Amino acid sequence: MELMGKSSILVINGSLQRRIHGLIGSFFKSATLKSQITAEMERYVMESMGRWREDSPIYIQDEAKNAKRKMVKIIDGIIQEKRGCNEGVTKDVVDALLNDKNEQLTDELIAENMVDLMIPGEDSVPLLMSLAIKYLSDCPAALTQLTEENIKLKKHKEKLKEPFSWNDYGSSLPFTQTVITETLRMGNIITGVMRKAMKDVEIKGHLIPKGWCVFAYFRSVHLDDKLYDFPYQFNPWRWQDKEINNGNFTPFGGGQRLCPGLDLARLETSIFLHHFVTQFRWEAEDDSIVNFPTVRMKRRMPVWIKRRRYS
Ligand code: HEM
Numbered sequence: 001m002e003l004m005g006k007s008s009i010l011v012i013n014g015s016l017q018r019r020i021h022g023l024i025g026s027f028f029k030s031a032t033l034k035s036q037i038t039a040e041m042e043r044y045v046m047e048s049m050g051r052w053r054e055d056s057p058i059y060i061q062d063e064a065k066n067a068k069r070k071m072v073k074i075i076d077g078i079i080q081e082k083r084g085c086n087e088g089v090t091k092d093v094v095d096a097l098l099n100d101k102n103e104q105l106t107d108e109l110i111a112e113n114m115v116d117l118m119i120p121g122e123d124s125v126p127l128l129m130s131l132a133i134k135y136l137s138d139c140p141a142a143l144t145q146l147t148e149e150n151i152k153l154k155k156h157k158e159k160l161k162e163p164f165s166w167n168d169y170g171s172s173l174p175f176t177q178t179v180i181t182e183t184l185r186m187g188n189i190i191t192g193v194m195r196k197a198m199k200d201v202e203i204k205g206h207l208i209p210k211g212w213c214v215f216a217y218f219r220s221v222h223l224d225d226k227l228y229d230f231p232y233q234f235n236p237w238r239w240q241d242k243e244i245n246n247g248n249f250t251p252f253g254g255g256q257r258l259c260p261g262l263d264l265a266r267l268e269t270s271i272f273l274h275h276f277v278t279q280f281r282w283e284a285e286d287d288s289i290v291n292f293p294t295v296r297m298k299r300r301m302p303v304w305i306k307r308r309r310y311s
Pocket of ligand 1: 009010017021024117120124125128189190193194250251252253254256257258259260261262264265
């Protein structure tokens with residue numbers, strides 16, 4: 001509680017939580033943010049990857065965090081700029097909270113909630129990226145299909161001379177999405193959530209008395225062999241034509257506390273994977289507890305060189 005602060009959305013309940021959740025959630029759905037974030041994220045991923053040297057080891061977790069740190073810095077810069085000349089227009093999350101008339105949205109509350117928004121960016125999203133690389137390194141068939149899908153879209157975009165949009169990184173890369181979904185299932189980045197019963201509740205014949213705390217353990221559901229065949233096997237194909245919005249798949253929680261950053265997390269991971277697999281091949285080193293996965297990079301040949309060589 002001390003770490004998060006008393007006004008954090010993770011701590012407060014009731015109408016104020018719903019209000020902040022709604023404001024943050026609708027802000028993350030805004031078209032302006034989507035195009036801005038897509039372009040910025042692409043630029044920083046490409047800048048970071050541009051510094052990678054042939055055949056040198058790359059610590060994926062550190063790299064993923066570095067890309068995120070820069071992202072947080074940009075967002076922070078945008079916030080500082082807006083704070084001075086707030087014109088009632090909602091261009092960022094601080095505006096979304098500042099412009100709301102609710103008196104309970106104090107400066108302290110806004111500041112604390114901005115920190116909440118940065119923690120997943122520093123922690124959960126880099127973990128999702130790192131685990132995706134780990135699982136792909138162990139599953140060559142998935143890596144091949146993912147690479148082919150991304151190279152195909154890249155060539156198509158180059159032909160049209162069009163920049164990538166938010167949707168390109170989502171619906172235009174369906175297999176990439178299944179890889180992210182399967183990584184979320186197996187990785188269990190958030191292992192579960194705590195809830196306190198506000199009144200006596202009965203669930204499937206079990207009574208949870210008022211005041212008791214319950215830990216809803218996502219991992220036991222995501223790795224249940226009654227729900228998922230061979231649950232410990234990384235199998236992105238299991239998600240083809242399968243509905244993901246159900247009670248058996250809750251990496252982002254659910255209900256009124258459903259993670260408002262879920263689309264952003266998927267987008268950032270998609271951009272990272274796209275640039276990773278279209279620019280490089282790699283060999284994974286043995287995993288170690290200290291830092292995994294570590295991979296040795298080889299730059300991909302530009303498409304035109306390959307064509308000349310094989311024609
Ligand atoms: C892989 C990445 C992520 C995962 C697995 C994840 C997972 C979750 C989960 C399980 C919850 C529900 C917590 C609960 O019910 O007590 C949650 C809530 C939340 N997430 Fe995420 N998250 C991710 C990324 C993000 C991002 C990128 C942001 C924002 C930039 C974000 C912002 C939030 C906020 C503000 C809440 C609290 C919502 C509320 O209590 O009303 N998350 N997240």
